[in-house]
Amino acid sequence: MRPEILFPLFAPARSLPGIGPRMEKLVEKLTGPNVVDLLWHLPSGLIDRRERPKISETKDGEIATMEVTIGLHVPARRKGLPYRIHIHDETGEMQLVFFNPRADYLARTFPEGAQRIISGRIDFYQGEPQMTHPDHVVALDEIEKLPLLEATYPLTAGLPQKSVQKAVSGALERVPELVEWQDTGWLAKKAYPSWRDAVLQAHRPQSLADLKPEAPARERLAFDEFLSNQLALGLVRLRMKKLPGREIAGDGHLRKKVVTALPFALTGAQSRALHDIDDDMRSPHRMLRLLQGDVGSGKTVVALLAMLNAVEAGYQAAMMAPTEILARQHYAALEPLCAEAGIKIALLTGRDKGRQRAQILQDAATRELDILVGTHSLFQADVAFHALALAVVDEQHRFGVHQRLELSGKGGKGTDVLVMTATPIPRTLTLTAYGDMEVSKLDEKPPGRKPVDTRAMPLEKLDDVVTAMRRALEAGAQVYWVCPLVEESDEVDAAAAEERYKHLRGIFGDSVALIHGRMKPAEKDAVMMRFEQGDARILVATTVIEVGVNVPNATVMVIEHAERFGLAQLHQLRGRVGRGAEKSTCLLLYASSLGETAAARIRIMRETEDGFRIAEEDLRLRGAGELLGTRQSGLPEFRIADAESQSDLLAAAYDDARMILERDPELETERGKALRTLLYLFERDEAIRYLRSG
Numbered sequence: 090m091r092p093e094i095l096f097p098l099f100a101p102a103r104s105l106p107g108i109g110p111r112m113e114k115l116v117e118k119l120t121g122p123n124v125v126d127l128l129w130h131l132p133s134g135l136i137d138r139r140e141r142p143k144i145s146e147t148k149d150g151e152i153a154t155m156e157v158t159i160g161l162h163v164p165a166r167r168k169g170l171p172y173r174i175h176i177h178d179e180t181g182e183m184q185l186v187f188f189n190p191r192a193d194y195l196a197r198t199f200p201e202g203a204q205r206i207i208s209g210r211i212d213f214y215q216g217e218p219q220m221t222h223p224d225h226v227v228a229l230d231e232i233e234k235l236p237l238l239e240a241t242y243p244l245t246a247g248l249p250q251k252s253v254q255k256a257v258s259g260a261l262e263r264v265p266e267l268v269e270w271q272d273t274g275w276l277a278k279k280a281y282p283s284w285r286d287a288v289l290q291a292h293r294p295q296s297l298a299d300l301k302p303e304a305p306a307r308e309r310l311a312f313d314e315f316l317s318n319q320l321a322l323g324l325v326r327l328r329m330k331k332l333p334g335r336e337i338a339g340d341g342h343l344r345k346k347v348v349t350a351l352p353f354a355l356t357g358a359q360s361r362a363l364h365d366i367d368d369d370m371r372s373p374h375r376m377l378r379l380l381q382g383d384v385g386s387g388k389t390v391v392a393l394l395a396m397l398n399a400v401e402a403g404y405q406a407a408m409m410a411p412t413e414i415l416a417r418q419h420y421a422a423l424e425p426l427c428a429e430a431g432i433k434i435a436l437l438t439g440r441d442k443g444r445q446r447a448q449i450l451q452d453a454a455t456r457e458l459d460i461l462v463g464t465h466s467l468f469q470a471d472v473a474f475h476a477l478a479l480a481v482v483d484e485q486h487r488f489g490v491h492q493r494l495e496l497s498g499k500g501g502k503g504t505d506v507l508v509m510t511a512t513p514i515p516r517t518l519t520l521t522a523y524g525d526m527e528v529s530k531l532d533e534k535p536p537g538r539k540p541v542d543t544r545a546m547p548l549e550k551l552d553d554v555v556t557a558m559r560r561a562l563e564a565g566a567q568v569y570w571v572c573p574l575v576e577e578s579d580e581v582d583a584a585a586a587e588e589r590y591k592h593l594r595g596i597f598g599d600s601v602a603l604i605h606g607r608m609k610p611a612e613k614d615a616v617m618m619r620f621e622q623g624d625a626r627i628l629v630a631t632t633v634i635e636v637g638v639n640v641p642n643a644t645v646m647v648i649e650h651a652e653r654f655g656l657a658q659l660h661q662l663r664g665r666v667g668r669g670a671e672k673s674t675c676l677l678l679y680a681s682s683l684g685e686t687a688a689a690r691i692r693i694m695r696e697t698e699d700g701f702r703i704a705e706e707d708l709r710l711r712g713a714g715e716l717l718g719t720r721q722s723g724l725p726e727f728r729i730a731d732a733e734s735q736s737d738l739l740a741a742a743y744d745d746a747r748m749i750l751e752r753d754p755e756l757e758t759e760r761g762k763a764l765r766t767l768l769y770l771f772e773r774d775e776a777i778r779y780l781r782s783g
């Protein structure tokens with residue numbers, strides 16, 4: 090349960106002053122749904138109003154705060170001309186300028202003869218100073234209402250700066266004093282303020298230096314965020330380790346059969362990864378290993394051989410994929426090899442119902458079944474294994490830490506876990522997403538792969554593309570045609586794909602098929618089947634085919650509006666071709682008005698097929714939070730911290746978390762209790778569930 094002291098921060102943002110139903114949506118879009126989200130929305134600018142010149146001392150372009158006497162009002166003579174108000178002080182006179190003002194408002198705010206303090210930007214017009222639409226106007230005795238240092242915030246369309254400022258200052262009023270969770274020696278050494286002061290200071294910068302990430306207040310908040318992240322990962326890992334593992338060592342007889350049946354020899358990288366896995370499985374601890382390998386590096390075979398190790402030792406294994414298509418494809422790839430080895434494998438997805446499902450469940454529970462492949466339906470409570478020794482989780486960036494654990498919990502006595510990811514993750518991100526998980530890398534592609542010929546073309550050349558496609562089709566090729574990601578909405582994407590589908594169908598007829606996220610699973614399967622079997626020659630698709638799909642005969646990948654995709658995504662998509670013996674092509678079609686980043690992405694795609702290099706470049710272009718697309722990444726999205734530029738802070742948080750958990754694994758000491766509050770504050774509630782008294 091979230092501690093009561095944090096309740097005001099987790100109230101909806103609409104409870105803040107100035108946020109009505111209309112603003113609420115915009116604020117949520119900008120920062121998040123709760124008051125606390127506004128606290129993490131730090132200012133990006135500072136308006137310094139401390140300059141207090143007399144009229145004769147004003148400078149063009151400066152922000153000035155001035156004490157003046159109001160003179161004559163000169164309303165606009167006709168529409169389009171400004172309304173002017175003369176003002177003066179003992180050194181001279183100037184004018185305030187208003188376009189389309191409300192005259193009654195001006196009359197009330199600037200009564201002739203009154204003294205006012207005004208603040209705004211000075212412009213010189215025909216050699217004379219003037220101020221257009223002052224930002225602030227107050228009476229002399231209201232000077233403290235005027236913010237001499239005004240923080241400004243990143244905005245979203247439709248949301249005025251003043252509304253955000255007001256909402257944030259409402260949020261700041263709710264910031265409670267919290268028991269310190271950081272080591273006080275460390276705080277002193279770094280000259281960090283307390284949490285509450287850090288929040289207040291971060292939102293009330295006194296100079297431009299205070300806006301920098303290394304300003305003490307901001308850096309402290311970033312460190313808090315890293316620490317909460319590392320603690321959460323540490324807690325998960327601790328729990329995994331506490332469950333004792335089994336010592337699993339197969340005798341190799343099944344493996345031998347499968348390896349003999351394979352039409353290829355394992356790469357050195359595959360053998361090394363298997364060696365790591367065997368060592369882990371043989372040890373009495375439980376395995377928690379990440380298998381990182383670029384698209385096409387051959388992770389599936391490694392997973393199968395690892396699973397066979399478990400089966401040889403008398404246990405079961407499970408393999409989980411993020412989508413139904415992938416689960417089916419894994420099953421289809423593994424089934425013949427399992428038949429070769431004489432063991433039993435089954436597929437379980439959300440669509441299996443009734444008697445068939447019951448049968449699979451019974452087989453899993455009685456050890457009839459050696460290997461079960463499936464989607465997240467494997468998490469479901471009624472799936473029980475007789476003796477699950479190894480859980481393989483494919484394309485893990487679509488799953489959360491929590492789900493990973495849930496599956497391994499199915500083993501009862503400490504199931505080994507092998508996580509496979511096709512997205513090469515730079516080291517800094519590995520640390521934030523996986524903590525200190527062991528890593529095996531498949532950094533060597535199977536031999537004989539031909540490089541994919543990657544070309545970029547403006548969209549206007551669509552007709553040429555169609556001509557080239559016709560030639561490729563006549564030569565027996567199959568084509569993926571990926572449609573642009575229009576919005577973060579399946580519906581809109583689907584509509585774009587449907588349109589292209591109709592267009593291509595008009596040219597190529599029945600051999601064109603369509604697949605998108607809005608289709609029913611059974612429809613998707615049917616389409617994939619047609620494409621895999623070669624009945625469909627062109628597959629028009631949204632990014633549903635991004636992950637894992639394997640059709641070696643497909644040698645052309647067309648990506649429409651390539652500039653709208655992220656680098657990692659483009660790389661994943663391209664990885665769908667170049668899987669067979671034939672030479673492959675990837676066509677990146679771009680809109681003519683290419684932005685700088687988009688141009689850089691396309692250039693990198695043409696330069697390299699090295700997934701690790703691409704990931705590093707992507708990180709450089711986009712920043713860590715976005716690297717994998719936060720929506721589906723399962724990676725922590727940092728609000729304040731930046732894993733890339735603050736990697737030493739991250740490393741310090743990592744060390745700190747380790748030390749804390751070594752001394753106080755249940756977070757029961759005074760500091761431990763304060764750290765629980767930190768976890769709640771950064772919404773790592775999930776991790777707290779792993780504590781005895783969580």
Ligand code: ADP
Pocket residue numbers: 353354355356359382383384385386387388389390511535536637639668
């Ligand atoms: P990914 O790592 O992307 O999941 P896959 O496991 O799907 O890659 O393998 C891609 C293709 O490479 C498959 O067709 C697979 O049979 C083949 N493959 C795997 N290992 C080797 C190898 N050592 N030599 C040749 N081909 C291999």
Ligand code: MG
Pocket residue numbers: 388389511637
């Ligand atoms: Mg794969």
